[in-house]
Amino acid sequence: xxxxxxxxxxxxxxxxxxxxxxxxxxxxxxxxxxxxxxxxxxxxxxxxxxxxxxxxxxxxxxxxxxxxxxxxxxxxxxxxxxxxxxxxxxxxxxxxxxxxxxxxxxxxxxxxxxxxxxxxxxxxxxxxxxxxxxxxxxxxxxxxxxxxxxxxxxxxxxxxxxxxxxxxxxxxxxxxxxxxxxxxxxxxxxxxxxxxxxxxxxxxxxxxxxxxxxxxxxxxxxxxxxxxxxxxxxxxxxxxxxxxxxxxxxxxxxxxxxxxxxxxxxxxxxxxxxxxxxxxxxxxxxxxxxxxxxxxxxxxxxxxxxxxxxxxxxxxxxxxxxxxxxxxxxxxxxxxxxxxxxxxxxxxxxxxxxxxxxxxxxxxxxxxxxxxxxxxxxxxxxxxxxxxxxxxxxxxxxxxxx
Amino acid sequence: xxxxxxxxxxxxxxxxxxxxxxxxxxxxxxxxxxxxxxxxxxxxxxxxxxxxxxxxxxxxxxxxxxxxxxxxxxxxxxxxxxxxxxxxxxxxxxxxxxxxxxxxxxxxxxxxxxxxxxxxxxxxxxxxxxxxxxxxxxxxxxxxxxxxxxxxxxxxxxxxxxxxxxxxxxxxxxxxxxxxxxxxxxxxxxxxxxxxxxxxxxxxxxxxxxxxxxxxxxxxxxxxxxxxxxxxxxxxxxxxxxxxxxxxxxxxxxxxxxxxxxxxxxxxxxxxxxxxxxxxxxxxxxxxxxxxxxxxxxxxxxxxxxxxxxxxxxxxxxxxxxxxxxxxxxxxxxxxxxxxxxxxxxxxxxxxxxxxxxxxxxxxxxxxxxxxxxxxxxxxxxxxxxxxxxxxxxxxxxxxxxxxxxxxxxxxxxxxxxxxxxxxxxxxxxxxxxxxxxxxxxxxxxxxxxxxxxxxxxxxxxxxxxxxxxxxxxxxxxxxxxxxxxxxxxxxxxxxxxxxxxxxxxxxxxxxxxxxxxxxxxxxxxxxxxxxxxxxxxxx
Ligand SMILES: Cc1cc2nc3c(=O)[nH]c(=O)nc-3n(C[C@H](O)[C@H](O)[C@H](O)COP(=O)(O)OP(=O)(O)OC[C@H]3O[C@@H](n4cnc5c(N)ncnc54)[C@H](O)[C@@H]3O)c2cc1C
Numbered sequence: 028x029x030x031x032x033x034x035x036x037x038x039x040x041x042x043x044x045x046x047x048x049x050x051x052x053x054x055x056x057x058x059x060x061x062x063x064x065x066x067x068x069x070x071x072x073x074x075x076x077x078x079x080x081x082x083x084x085x086x087x088x089x090x091x092x093x094x095x096x097x098x099x100x101x102x103x104x105x106x107x108x109x110x111x112x113x114x115x116x117x118x119x120x121x122x123x124x125x126x127x128x129x130x131x132x133x134x135x136x137x138x139x140x141x142x143x144x145x146x147x148x149x150x151x152x153x154x155x156x157x158x159x160x161x162x163x164x165x166x167x168x169x170x171x172x173x174x175x176x177x178x179x180x181x182x183x184x185x186x187x188x189x190x191x192x193x194x195x196x197x198x199x200x201x202x203x204x205x206x207x208x209x210x211x212x213x214x215x216x217x218x219x220x221x222x223x224x225x226x227x228x229x230x231x232x233x234x235x236x237x238x239x240x241x242x243x244x245x246x247x248x249x250x251x252x253x254x255x256x257x258x259x260x261x262x263x264x265x266x267x268x269x270x271x272x273x274x275x276x277x278x279x280x281x282x283x284x285x286x287x288x289x290x291x292x293x294x295x296x297x298x299x300x301x302x303x304x305x306x307x308x309x310x311x312x313x314x315x316x317x318x319x320x321x322x323x324x325x326x327x328x329x330x331x332x333x334x335x336x337x338x339x340x341x342x343x344x345x346x347x348x349x350x351x352x353x354x355x356x357x358x359x360x361x362x363x364x365x366x367x368x369x370x371x372x373x374x375x376x377x378x379x380x381x382x383x384x385x386x387x388x389x390x391x392x393x394x395x396x397x398x399x400x401x402x403x404x405x406x407x408x409x410x411x412x413x414x415x416x417x418x419x420x421x422x423x424x425x426x427x428x429x
Numbered sequence: 430x431x432x433x434x435x436x437x438x439x440x441x442x443x444x445x446x447x448x449x450x451x452x453x454x455x456x457x458x459x460x461x462x463x464x465x466x467x468x469x470x471x472x473x474x475x476x477x478x479x480x481x482x483x484x485x486x487x488x489x490x491x492x493x494x495x496x497x498x499x500x501x502x503x504x505x506x507x508x509x510x511x512x513x514x515x516x517x518x519x520x521x522x523x524x525x526x527x528x529x530x531x532x533x534x535x536x537x538x539x540x541x542x543x544x545x546x547x548x549x550x551x552x553x554x555x556x557x558x559x560x561x562x563x564x565x566x567x568x569x570x571x572x573x574x575x576x577x578x579x580x581x582x583x584x585x586x587x588x589x590x591x592x593x594x595x596x597x598x599x600x601x602x603x604x605x606x607x608x609x610x611x612x613x614x615x616x617x618x619x620x621x622x623x624x625x626x627x628x629x630x631x632x633x634x635x636x637x638x639x640x641x642x643x644x645x646x647x648x649x650x651x652x653x654x655x656x657x658x659x660x661x662x663x664x665x666x667x668x669x670x671x672x673x674x675x676x677x678x679x680x681x682x683x684x685x686x687x688x689x690x691x692x693x694x695x696x697x698x699x700x701x702x703x704x705x706x707x708x709x710x711x712x713x714x715x716x717x718x719x720x721x722x723x724x725x726x727x728x729x730x731x732x733x734x735x736x737x738x739x740x741x742x743x744x745x746x747x748x749x750x751x752x753x754x755x756x757x758x759x760x761x762x763x764x765x766x767x768x769x770x771x772x773x774x775x776x777x778x779x780x781x782x783x784x785x786x787x788x789x790x791x792x793x794x795x796x797x798x799x800x801x802x803x804x805x806x807x808x809x810x811x812x813x814x815x816x817x818x819x820x821x822x823x824x825x826x827x828x829x830x831x832x833x834x835x836x837x838x839x840x841x842x843x844x845x846x847x848x849x850x851x852x853x854x855x856x857x858x859x860x861x862x863x864x865x866x867x868x869x870x871x872x873x874x875x876x877x878x879x880x881x882x883x884x885x886x887x888x889x890x891x892x893x894x895x896x897x898x899x900x901x902x903x904x905x906x907x908x909x910x911x912x913x914x915x916x917x918x919x920x921x922x923x924x925x926x927x928x929x930x931x932x933x934x935x936x937x938x939x940x941x942x943x944x945x946x947x948x949x950x951x952x953x954x955x956x957x958x959x960x961x962x963x964x965x966x967x968x969x
Pocket of ligand 1: 554556559619686901
């Protein structure tokens with residue numbers, strides 16, 4: 028069992044990293060630990076626990092900005108925003124239940140480090156699009172800052188965005204500043220049924236390419252659709268509209284006209300619509316199946332549904348698509364990850380595949396993140412060492428050996 | 430282009446760029462360090478990296494070698510032909526490059542970069558040269574790598590809502606290429622008819638609609654990038670997000686220091702059905718600021734909110750005659766877009782907020798023509814100020830919005846102290862200020878005074894929690910102010926990232942960072958010898 032150190036303030040983080048460097052000991056960076064099983068297994072000498080480095084340090088609703096220490100529970104942030112009618116617009120997925128954990132258990136640091144945006148990714152952007160400022164301790168044990176608290180900023184390289192999705196391999200974030208946005212007044216979902224993967228891709232593309240401002244576009248084939256709340260047991264396309272009441276109603280009628288070629292549509296009102304999109308966001312259809320290896324693929328949206336169908340047929344797997352078809356959640360029948368089959372199939376349309384959930388053994392022997400070709404691999408490794416030359420932080424979490 | 434020939438920052442002054450007294454890099458480094466310490470900012474005596482005498486001596490050979498790589502037609506070496514490249518839109522600083530190269534393919538870019546890397550020759554990338562921060566200012570010993578031949582739209586893919594374009598395509602050129610399909614590219618800098626998408630990527634350019642639609646960084650899906658070694662990497666594409674470290678996010682806004690962008694995949698959006706604008710006048714900047722805050726607090730994110738102060742209103746109205754009220758202290762242009770029903774609904778709400786905040790004039794656009802008229806004055810604000818002033822300096826700080834009244838008041842004091850007038854246009858929705866400092870470059874000392882005034886304004890932005898540049902980039906203009914915002918540790922981390930891309934510091938040196946550095950030095954880890962006990966942290 029590695030020793031666990033509890034950091035109470037940024038100086039503790041500096042001290043811990045400095046000591047680790049001096050002693051040649053590696054560190055695993057941990058927020059609440061809700062997503063520890065995401066990524067390659069890290070075998071570190073010491074765990075640096077950041078859960079006590081917590082608290083919202085700035086929230087100015089009319090300035091659309093919030094800063095918090097990295098260990099702050101996402102629950103606290105979301106609750107505080109909700110009180111002012113605001114939200115994290117990137118709709119962070121809560122994947123802890125997928126790993127058997129409690130809902131809403133994660134911390135801000137983990138939320139940014141994993142860059143797991145939800146359905147609204149297609150209209151509002153990724154976690155990184157909302158990450159404005161950063162204070163962090165590098166692998167050199169130096170506390171540095173980058174970015175700021177304003178949206179418009181080109182003062183130096185944009186390190187806050189680089190930290191989004193870096194899985195704690197570049198530095199230990201101690202405080203993060205996010206852009207926040209008003210929560211839409213209401214929402215509805217327009218549903219189409221019985222579409223083939225190709226027709227589903229075309230329908231989502233027509234909807235997203237219209238001026239209806241669709242803020243969620245998902246496709247679930249038959250067996251999976253029935254596991255989404257309020258959905259029938261048939262292939263289903265789901266299109267979300269959000270905003271002010273009169274606007275949502277007008278856009279619903281516009282959307283129905285856009286979708287005429289794809290068959291009749293059904294409308295889901297606010298409450299069922301909200302429940303549905305939480306389930307899509309949190310990959311609810313594959314919660315409670317811990318033994319099944321789960322992939323997350325990002326590809327060109329038009330290619331997604333057909334790619335998912337092909338993989339399901341070849342691997343006897345189940346899948347559904349989000350992001351207008353561009354995001355595929357693929358659950359294999361068992362623990363084997365079948366990485367070669369998955370990545371070979373993906374190559375035609377481009378993108379990346381992450382082995383999101385699998386046993387530790389499977390994650391240790393498979394490339395969990397998309398393998399990088401040269402010269403990108405060497406460049407990425409140089410970027411990592413520019414922050415963490417000795418490879419102290421979350422070594423091996425993203426790539427074997429570094 | 431749109432600036433009607435004004436000199437955004439102009440004067441006959443020659444930069445001391447090539448005449449830096451130091452001959453060795455070592456001493457340039459020292460003097461840069463010096464500047465950082467005494468904190469003085471004297472832009473017109475900007476010190477650039479001393480030219481490498483060995484490179485200058487080999488000029489003929491280098492020109493011949495480059496001609497061999499890209500063809501003699503693509504190499505410009507005569508002084509007169511190089512003149513148009515001697516500055517970007519920050520025209521107070523000029524410098525002829527060693528040679529201008531205009532490659533036409535990614536392979537040619539790669540070959541030029543590899544050659545420069547192998548021979549330790551510096552490279553300055555250039556798009557259309559509209560940078561207001563001197564990002565594309567040449568160096569006497571550097572190859573100026575112009576991307577002007579990269580003007581093809583490679584693919585329009587509306588089904589996936591993206592387009593693949595070469596970096597020399599203009600910002601507006603993208604929209605022009607897709608508008609017949611009902612789509613557009615959202616970021617819209619005022620320079621959009623001239624500036625290139627490659628330059629936009631380098632500067633993370635914005636525009637008046639960023640509040641709702643984001644900056645370049647939120648609208649670019651991928652790039653192909655040539656590294657200084659001549660290696661090519663592809664980051665992103667038609668899919669979203671990165672499968673590993675998201676290097677695209679640091680390429681955007683990297684001001685030509687990390688690599689040369691040779692292809693860009695941009696996100697396309699469907700044109701909104703309707704757009705309506707409201708023109709609202711206020712007796713004070715405070716009340717205008719309150720109005721913006723109230724609208725946002727009510728959950729409304731308009732497509733754009735622009736503010737102009739009295740001087741800017743007067744200049745714009747005199748120039749374009751669109752009926753701006755002249756008896757107000759602050760004017761807001763608030764644009765709403767989307768379906769008809771949404772615009773109508775929000776117009777009512779916005780109008781109510783404006784009235785509650787004490788608006789003295791209020792006009793809602795009743796036609797597309799009238800809406801464009803509201804914008805015409807704002808979009809022509811720079812050249813309008815150029816008309817009433819021999820020269821002007823365009824600043825670009827960002828502040829937390831609620832600090833606006835304080836910042837404007839302090840700016841008036843500074844204006845008094847420096848003896849120069851300033852007109853303000855302001856992306857009010859996101860706190861991005863563009864003070865236009867009026868001066869006469871032919872009046873002795875005025876350029877220096879204008880630059881000192883500008884530096885004071887940017888210090889003020891940082892003091893109230895903002896940043897030195899919102900969308901124009903640091904370049905050379907704000908380079909020496911970087912320590913106002915970042916300490917030595919912050920800057921060292923940035924420089925180390927630079928080293929990961931460019932270990933000899935050959936790409937666009939002298940920009941963004943106030944000190945020169947050696948990567949070997951930056952990379953050194955100072956580890957205290959021997960084991961260190963773990964500090965006194967609670968442990969389990
Ligand atoms: C009148 C006027 C109005 C303006 N309005 C706005 C505005 O509203 N919003 C805004 O954000 N900006 C504005 N600008 C600033 C300017 O237009 C932008 O910064 C623009 O993005 C620069 O593009 P460019 O092609 O001219 O680049 P250049 O000026 O040629 O170069 C700018 C920087 O980009 C680098 N670069 C260029 N091409 C590449 C490439 N292919 N690969 C790597 N690096 C490259 C250069 O080295 C340099 O550092 C304005 C400028 C003017 C003159």
